[in-house]
Amino acid sequence: MAPEKPPCLPFLMLPLLTLLLQQADPRSFVVDRERGLFLLDGTPFRYVSGSLHYFRVPRILWADRLFKMRLSGLNAVQLYVPWNFHEPEPGVYNFNGSRDLFTFLNEAAIANLLVILRPGPYICAEWEMGGLPSWLLRNPKINLRTSDPDFLAAVDSWFKVLLPKIYPFLYHNGGNIISIQVENEYGSYWACDFNYMRHLAGLFRALLGDKILLFTTDGPDGLKCGTLKGLFATIDFGPADNMTRIFALLQKYEPHGPLVNSEYYTGWLDYWGQNHSTRSIEPIAKGLENMLKLGASVNMYMFHGGTNFGYWNGADEKGRFLPITTSYDYDAPISEAGDTTPKLFALRNVIGKFQEVPLGPLPPPSHKMMLGPLTMHLDGDLLGFLDFLCPQGPIHSVMPLTFEAVKQDHGYMLYRTYLSYSIFEPTPLWVPNNGVHDRAYVMMDGVIQGVLERNTDNKLYLMGKVGTKLDILLENMGRLSFGSNHSDFKGLLEPPILGQTILTQWMIFPLKVDHFVKWWYTFKLPKRPQPKDPSGPTFYSTMFPILGSAGDTFLYLPGWTKGQVWINGFNLGRYWTKLGPQHTLYVPRPLLLPRGAVNTITLLELENVPLQPQIQFLDRPILNSTVHRILSLSPDVQNDTELMELSGH
Ligand SMILES: CCCCNC(=S)N1C[C@H](O)[C@@H](O)[C@@H](O)[C@H]1CO
Numbered sequence: 349m350a351p352e353k354p355p356c357l358p359f360l361m362l363p364l365l366t367l368l369l370q371q372a373d374p375r376s377f378v379v380d381r382e383r384g385l386f387l388l389d390g391t392p393f394r395y396v397s398g399s400l401h402y403f404r405v406p407r408i409l410w411a412d413r414l415f416k417m418r419l420s421g422l423n424a425v426q427l428y429v430p431w432n433f434h435e436p437e438p439g440v441y442n443f444n445g446s447r448d449l450f451t452f453l454n455e456a457a458i459a460n461l462l463v464i465l466r467p468g469p470y471i472c473a474e475w476e477m478g479g480l481p482s483w484l485l486r487n488p489k490i491n492l493r494t495s496d497p498d499f500l501a502a503v504d505s506w507f508k509v510l511l512p513k514i515y516p517f518l519y520h521n522g523g524n525i526i527s528i529q530v531e532n533e534y535g536s537y538w539a540c541d542f543n544y545m546r547h548l549a550g551l552f553r554a555l556l557g558d559k560i561l562l563f564t565t566d567g568p569d570g571l572k573c574g575t576l577k578g579l580f581a582t583i584d585f586g587p588a589d590n591m592t593r594i595f596a597l598l599q600k601y602e603p604h605g606p607l608v609n610s611e612y613y614t615g616w617l618d619y620w621g622q623n624h625s626t627r628s629i630e631p632i633a634k635g636l637e638n639m640l641k642l643g644a645s646v647n648m649y650m651f652h653g654g655t656n657f658g659y660w661n662g663a664d665e666k667g668r669f670l671p672i673t674t675s676y677d678y679d680a681p682i683s684e685a686g687d688t689t690p691k692l693f694a695l696r697n698v699i700g701k702f703q704e705v706p707l708g709p710l711p712p713p714s715h716k717m718m719l720g721p722l723t724m725h726l727d728g729d730l731l732g733f734l735d736f737l738c739p740q741g742p743i744h745s746v747m748p749l750t751f752e753a754v755k756q757d758h759g760y761m762l763y764r765t766y767l768s769y770s771i772f773e774p775t776p777l778w779v780p781n782n783g784v785h786d787r788a789y790v791m792m793d794g795v796i797q798g799v800l801e802r803n804t805d806n807k808l809y810l811m812g813k814v815g816t817k818l819d820i821l822l823e824n825m826g827r828l829s830f831g832s833n834h835s836d837f838k839g840l841l842e843p844p845i846l847g848q849t850i851l852t853q854w855m856i857f858p859l860k861v862d863h864f865v866k867w868w869y870t871f872k873l874p875k876r877p878q879p880k881d882p883s884g885p886t887f888y889s890t891m892f893p894i895l896g897s898a899g900d901t902f903l904y905l906p907g908w909t910k911g912q913v914w915i916n917g918f919n920l921g922r923y924w925t926k927l928g929p930q931h932t933l934y935v936p937r938p939l940l941l942p943r944g945a946v947n948t949i950t951l952l953e954l955e956n957v958p959l960q961p962q963i964q965f966l967d968r969p970i971l972n973s974t975v976h977r978i979l980s981l982s983p984d985v986q987n988d989t990e991l992m993e994l995s996g997h
């Protein structure tokens with residue numbers, strides 16, 4: 349008798365068996381193209397994710413923000429890794445303090461959030477130079493975001509440090525990173541260099557292995573040059589866009605994978621001099637629900653925006669140079685100060701229709717502190733501290749040099765020369781070829797004459813005797829983070845012209861303002877003889893204890909014009925109260941010293957000080973003040989510009 353045949357499983361049992369077998373799989377996150385699903389450990393999985401940038405939030409607040417994101421019903425967090433945040437000089441790496449990416453990944457795991465990592469090398473994100481380090485521009489001919497060997501050599505060197513550190517955090521290795529993005533919206537960049545994308549994909553595979561899901565993200569018009577065979581294609585769009593049309597476009601490149609919107613915009617960014625951006629809740633919630641009904645995986649950009657502390661804001665160029673504001677609130681579901689908003693609860697309700705949302709309640713808004721007004725005391729004009737600000741002394745050069753040429757990444761540089769002849773009539777000073785990058789404060793023998801700005805053809809009319817000292821303070825307002833040109837050199841890119849004379853013989857002072865302020869805050873500077881009413885860039889400070897209950901707060905600078913703020917030596921960011929729309933700077937509670945200790949606040953005011961040099965700490969932000977556009981264009985251009993702005997361009 350033939351041995352009894354083993355019972356043949358009815359055909360339908362097979363998938364279940366496959367599923368059960370897969371259950372036994374080790375940890376895995378894969379795309380099932382037969383069913384158009386993600387599988388997590390063999391089980392169908394959809395992520396509802398939110399973007400949070402660790403580099404825009406003080407480390408001590410990471411757990412709070414991540415916990416709120418989990419309680420909002422998210423099961424993943426998406427984050428960029430800014431190359432320039434971690435490699436300040438070639439071959440010098442920093443993963444400490446608020447740069448400790450790995451602690452952040454562990455905090456995300458503790459909050460029970462999976463991670464979608466986007467290490468670039470370019471990240472956009474309204475971040476300085478889109479995350480690329482400005483020291484790349486010390487080679488002025490470098491071709492960024494292409495297969496230029498010089499660029500690829502720097503990229504390889506960086507990723508050979510970063511990616512091995514990421515490897516243990518990959519999901520299948522026991523970590524929480526389920527997918528990794530290659531480049532960022534490459535299809536929006538002019539180069540369309542497939543050798544570059546293939547190089548990146550090969551490098552990621554070589555350093556991360558073949559299990560991790562590598563993907564790309566592009567806008568609807570970028571799929572042709574941004575996608576690559578072997579990389580999972582995803583797309584980004586906002587609530588006002590046509591989801592059906594855009595997902596149909598995506599399916600031309602990813603016909604069998606799950607639908608993914610990697611950047612579903614919950615708000616938008618702000619530029620200095622433009623109105624504050626807000627986005628209504630209802631269309632955002634409706635769009636999210638429609639995508640979740642389709643079974644799509646979605647990442648909401650941003651879920652918590654945070655702040656561009658220091659000099660880290662990026663910029664765009666739309667006819668005019670448009671620096672991003674210090675606040676990256678983004679009108680996001682979690683506010684810049686970490687508070688829940690009605691938008692968060694609306695989105696949480698939508699998510700709750702599709703998957704389990706952790707029981708609340710979400711924490712109430714943090715305690716906000718009010719304090720002041722406080723009177724700021726004049727410490728002296730910037731020129732009076734040159735020995736501290738540039739201890740190594742000036743660089744001498746016939747022609748002006750850029751920030752990059754003298755290895756100054758951020759902040760300010762002083763260019764000094766002397767009149768070689770007297771000018772008795774008002775004589776125009778200007779910089780050809782739009783050579784002011786980005787703002788120039790012009791002084792004669794220490795007296796401010798006015799400001800020259802990028803993308804304007806404004807001139808200043810000067811008079812002076814031979815030997816008069818001409819000082820031009822150049823402010824770097826942040827390098828372009830989007831568009832066709834990231835080689836956004838800073839400083840005087842051309843020699844200024846006075847009348848018919850090209851000004852040469854420069855003394856160039858790279859200013860270490862942050863070192864100076866930190867040093868001053870620590871060791872207290874000796875008082876110096878100062879002009880009785882200095883004009884131009886000037887330092888003010890005051891000291892104050894917190895006697896009541898400390899809390900998050902918003903620094904308000906009524907009547908001040910434009911400058912930089914430090915709290916206890918920490919660079920809080922830029923202010924531009926005269927222009928708006930941001931009138932307050934978020935001060936996270938942990939930046940303030942404990943009750944009874946004395947805090948120090950330092951301002952570098954670049955233009956004009958109010959009659960009453962006071963500041964205040966408010967219990968709410970002002971991000972939408974009326975915009976006072978400073979039009980320093982010539983009259984004819986000014987009228988056109990005003991017309992354009994009135995017509996809402
Ligand atoms: C004017 C926006 C500049 C282009 N950036 C766009 S579309 N975005 C996509 C980009 O990938 C992301 O990093 C962010 O920069 C986002 C805007 O917040």
